[in-house]
Amino acid sequence: MxxxxxxxxxxxxxxxxxxxxxxxxxxxxxxxxxxxxxxxxxxxxxxxxxxxxxxxxxxxxxxxxxxxxxxxxxxxxxxxxxxxxxxxxxxxxxxxxxxxxxxxxxxxxxxxxxxxxxxxxxxxxxxxxxxxxxxxxxxxxxxxxxxxxxDETALTGTGLVIxxxxxxxxxxxxxxxxxxxxxxxxxxxxxxxxxxxxxxxxxxxxxxxxxxxxxxxxxxxxxxxxxxxxxxxxxxxxxxxxxxxxxxxxxxxxxxxxxxxxxxxxxxxxxxxxxxxxxxxxxxxxxxxxxxxxxxxxxxxxxxxxxxxRTGPPPAKPRPRPQPSPPPRPAVSPYAPYAAYAAPPSRQGPIHLRHDPLRRIWLAPWVQRGALGRPLLSLFGLIPMVMLLLASRRLKEVAREHPLIPPADGLAGDLARFADNDGLFPPLTLLLVAALVWLAYRRRTLQRHTERHARAWAAASAVYWLAWSAAVVGHLAWLTGLLATMDDFKNGDVPTVLWLSAGAWMALFANALVTPFATVAAFVRLSRALSGDVARPVTNGA
The missing domain is CATH 1.10.510.10 (Transferase(Phosphotransferase) domain 1)
Structure with missing residues (x-):
């Protein structure tokens, strides 16, 4: 060689x-x-x-x-x-x-x-x-x-980082x-x-x-x-x-x-x-x-x-120093926690945190998976609700300017009378928007909180979907009743707000088709959140 x-x-x-x-x-x-x-x-x-x-x-x-x-x-x-x-x-x-x-x-x-x-x-x-x-x-x-x-003596100077x-x-x-x-x-x-x-x-x-x-x-x-x-x-x-x-x-x-x-x-x-x-x-x-x-x-x-x-056979390996046998360890899981992971260096003063930002919990897979585990999907129904909230005043003006004579009968008449009582919809829509922002933010950081927080989030998301389903059906009925009070528009003189309302009506109708399934799934989710396996602390041997 x-x-x-x-x-x-x-x-x-x-x-x-x-x-x-x-x-x-x-x-x-x-x-x-x-x-x-x-x-x-x-x-x-x-x-x-x-x-x-x-x-x-x-x-x-x-x-x-x-x-x-x-x-x-x-x-x-x-x-x-x-x-x-x-x-x-x-x-x-x-x-x-x-x-x-x-x-x-x-x-x-x-x-x-x-x-x-x-x-x-x-x-x-x-x-x-x-x-x-x-x-x-x-x-x-x-x-x-x-x-x-x-145990070898360092050849570098004191404090030199290698x-x-x-x-x-x-x-x-x-x-x-x-x-x-x-x-x-x-x-x-x-x-x-x-x-x-x-x-x-x-x-x-x-x-x-x-x-x-x-x-x-x-x-x-x-x-x-x-x-x-x-x-x-x-x-x-x-x-x-x-x-x-x-x-x-x-x-x-x-x-x-x-x-x-x-x-x-x-x-x-x-x-x-x-x-x-x-x-x-x-x-x-x-x-x-x-x-x-x-x-x-x-x-x-x-x-x-x-x-x-020539290297030849490798030199004899040094004998490791005898060490006391360690105590038996529990079963190891990759989900083991690490206590004191967020502890500051010993020479620094203690840091008081409301919660450890690096602590994690184990989440059941169903909590964040599926359509109901992703609240942002509700934007498909929430956006037309917000559009109606912004356009409701103009829509009522158009309805008063073009009244239907004689008034509608039957189901259309019932919906028209329901449209006169819309005081609940603006606060409900704003509440749903606020709830969506909170749920989406908490979802990103959910594993850093406690088991109780995870259970509360799962229950809150189920209640949110129930309220969302009711709001979709309610807004669809309200818009249908409002449109039922208007006379036909002639010569193509249709206000722009009505075209926007027609698009919102179709979006709400499509969402209303899935509300029965969302309602059933939300009730099941709520039951699991209150009594089922939602989350647990990550512990040794978990």
Whole structure:
């Protein structure tokens, strides 16, 4: 393994350039060559040697093995196995956030990879979307550039933060001792990015992000309900209160059925194209060798003065320190809450809130689903009611100017007399508008409130639909009776308000056809809201 053939430049990171190459044994590798300026920086070689030791010590599912390295060369380098797949950052940037089934597979794969890192006595310390590779058989964790043994002395100055702002834990941002719980925090931040396309603390300069990590609560409202609970528990400020990797794995196993391809089609196609490109490069290289061409791929001795270090078998793993066995845990559910999640940093004074804005409850699916669970659908009947409220005065003037002589008899006459008593309709319409605004607003924040609030909302929405059904029928009868009191208009001299009223009448008639079904469904909904399963607090083992 004394030389590598560099086939393609893959990119450039903060530490150096990365190439796709082939070892003398024919193995595809990703070779990282450090920038010469960095190699000459004081203390850098010690840090890079620590990276190599860390990478060699890690093995297991979801990790990428080291093939060879030389930390003493004039230009230090590191070669790892090549994974033909995009990073999580590239996949989300090019194809958008991952769907929920892929999120659970990603969560489980990264948790297993971090478990392998921690079993080796290490902490990764720089988990971020660009350090996660996506392959057909699962995610791969790469770049242990700033991983270190938990008991190893830091080579950096006091208070110097190592890691990526927005993804490191609060204790890491403040220069405090870092444990495996820091990687759990970073895992929650990475999952937020995978699900939403943004980090949990937004964008901005490094100092801004570090401040938000320490003092602000993450924005994870757009995550799916079950994923919200797991990620929220990973992003707790205090490390001792976060989920452990065992609990994260249990939640992932509970929600991931493990069937089918785990990646969406566009990402899988990108992986296939990378693999095809690699095969084409190898075929071109083999063809050039067979033809004896002088234009062979570049053959580079990684270092002419220092023979590359053969990794051989990985060094013996350090024995983990004995720890007291933890007490038995209750059954884990992905809907577990995270108490103290909204607690401010210890050095800040207490914050008194009317309710915890990040507390969530479990909602029965029927509460917000179906037509009656979406009050905004009632606008189809509410808009013509508002139109009649605004046009009622003009309509009455037109009726007085064009009276029907003799007055209408039968049902038309009854409706005409009903039209004279319309004092109830304006306040009813305004009340329905106010109720709709309240219901729509509460629906968006319902999971952040208590079980009692959810039950009240479900009952109120049922009463709202009952009142809406009665208002639709009442407005239709009122408008029909008013039109029945008018004489025919001749010579096409029809006021504009009558054309608008005709459109409102047709809209009300269409809504009136569904009011019987809405009334029955609303009574059923009201009964379920008062006595059925509406919501419950999210508790451990729920």
């Amino acid at each position: 004394g030389e590598f053939r560099l086939l393609l430049r893959l990119g450039e990171g903060g530490m150096g350039r990365v190439y796709l190459g082939r070892s003398s044994g024919g193995r595809a590798v990703a070779l990282k060559r450090v920038h010469p300026a960095l190699a000459a920086a004081p203390g850098f070689r010690e840090r890079f040697a620590r990276e190599v030791r860390a990478s060699q010590a890690v093995s297991g599912a979801g990790t990428v093995p080291v093939v060879a390295a030389d930390t003493d060369a004039p230009v230090p380098w590191l070669a790892t196995a090549y994974v033909p797949g995009p990073t999580l950052a590239e996949a989300v940037h090019d194809h958008g956030p991952l769907p929920e089934p892929a999120l659970w597979r990603l969560l489980g794969g990264l948790a297993r990879a971090l478990a392998a890192v921690h079993d080796s006595g290490l902490v990764h310390r720089d988990l971020k979307p660009s350090n996660v590779l996506l392959s057909q058989d699962g995610p791969r964790l790469i770049d242990f550039g700033i991983a270190r043994a938990a 890691g990526s702002a927005g993804y490191i834990s609060p204790e890491q941002a403040e220069g405090e001792p870092v444990t495996a719980a820091s990687d759990v925090f970073a895992l929650g931040a990475v999952m937020t990015y995978a699900a939403t396309g943004r980090g949990p603390f937004g964008t901005g300069s490094g100092p801004e992000l570090l401040y938000r990590v320490v003092h602000k609560q993450p924005d994870i409202d757009d995550l799916p309900g079950a994923m919200w609970g797991v990620v929220g528990n990973c992003l707790i400020k205090r490390p001792e209160e976060r989920f452990t990797l065992d609990r994260v794995l249990a939640c992932a196993a509970e929600s991931d059925d493990g069937r089918g391809d785990w990646l969406p089609a566009p990402v899988a196609s990108a992986i296939a194209r990378k693999a095809e490109h690699l095969l084409n490069l190898e075929a071109e290289e083999e063809q050039s060798e067979n033809e004896g061409s002088t234009a062979t791929p570049t053959r580079v001795d990684v270092d002419a003065h220092h023979a590359p270090t």
